[in-house]
Amino acid sequence: MAQALRKDWDTYFMDIAFMVSTRSRCPRRHVGAVLVQGKKLLGTAYNGAPMGVPDCSEAGCMIVEEYEPAAGDGAGGMVKKQRCIRTIHAEQNLLLFTDRIDREGSTVYVTDQPCWTCANMLANSGIQEIVYHRAYPKDYEKVEALMKQRGLLFRRIEGYQPPADTEVQDGSAR
Ligand SMILES: [Zn+2]
Ligand SMILES: [Zn+2]
Numbered sequence: 001m002a003q004a005l006r007k008d009w010d011t012y013f014m015d016i017a018f019m020v021s022t023r024s025r026c027p028r029r030h031v032g033a034v035l036v037q038g039k040k041l042l043g044t045a046y047n048g049a050p051m052g053v054p055d056c057s058e059a060g061c062m063i064v065e066e067y068e069p070a071a072g073d074g075a076g077g078m079v080k081k082q083r084c085i086r087t088i089h090a091e092q093n094l095l096l097f098t099d100r101i102d103r104e105g106s107t108v109y110v111t112d113q114p115c116w117t118c119a120n121m122l123a124n125s126g127i128q129e130i131v132y133h134r135a136y137p138k139d140y141e142k143v144e145a146l147m148k149q150r151g152l153l154f155r156r157i158e159g160y161q162p163p164a165d166t167e168v169q170d171g172s173a174r
Pocket of ligand 1: 025026027028056060061062084085086087
C-alpha cells in the first residue's frame with residue numbers, strides 16, 4: 001500500500017481550519033480559523049451565534065441586504081448582496097477564546113480571507129501573519145493595504161484542495 005504523502009505545515013493547519021469550519025451551523029457560510037504559535041495549535045474557532053442563543057439552523061439566518069461595489073473598486077457600479085449577520089465571525093470568536101499573550105507573533109490560518117472588520121481586529125490582536133484560502137474580493141484591497149501598513153504578513157495558499165466534504169455545496173452563499 002502506498003504511503004500517505006506527508007503534508008506541509010500550511011496544508012496541515014489549513015486542513016484543520018476546514019475541519020473546524022464544518023462545526024458552523026450557518027447554512028450560507030462555514031468559516032474556520034486556527035491560531036498557530038510556532039508549530040503549536042493554540043486555538044480553533046468557527047462562525048456561530050453566541051452560546052445559548054438559537055443558531056441559524058434553529059432560527060434561520062438573519063439576513064440583511066446591502067449594496068456593495070460590484071468590482072470591489074466601485075468601477076462596476078453597485079450590486080445588492082445578502083448577508084447573514086446572526087453569527088460572530090470565526091476570527092472574532094478566535095480572539096474571544098484565546099489569550100493575548102499566546103497571540104503575540106502568531107499565525108492565523110483561516111478558510112476565507114477575513115472581512116474588513118475581522119482584519120482590523122486581527123491587526124490589533126498581536127498576531128503577525130494571516131494565511132487564507134478562499135478569496136473575498138469585496139474587502140481585499142483595503143485589507144491588503146492595512147496589512148502592509150501594519151507590517152503583517154498576509155497571503156493566500158494557492159493550489160490548495162480542502163479536505164473532502166468540508167465545503168458548503170451551494171457556492172452562491174456569501
Ligand atoms: Zn446564517
Ligand atoms: Zn469577518
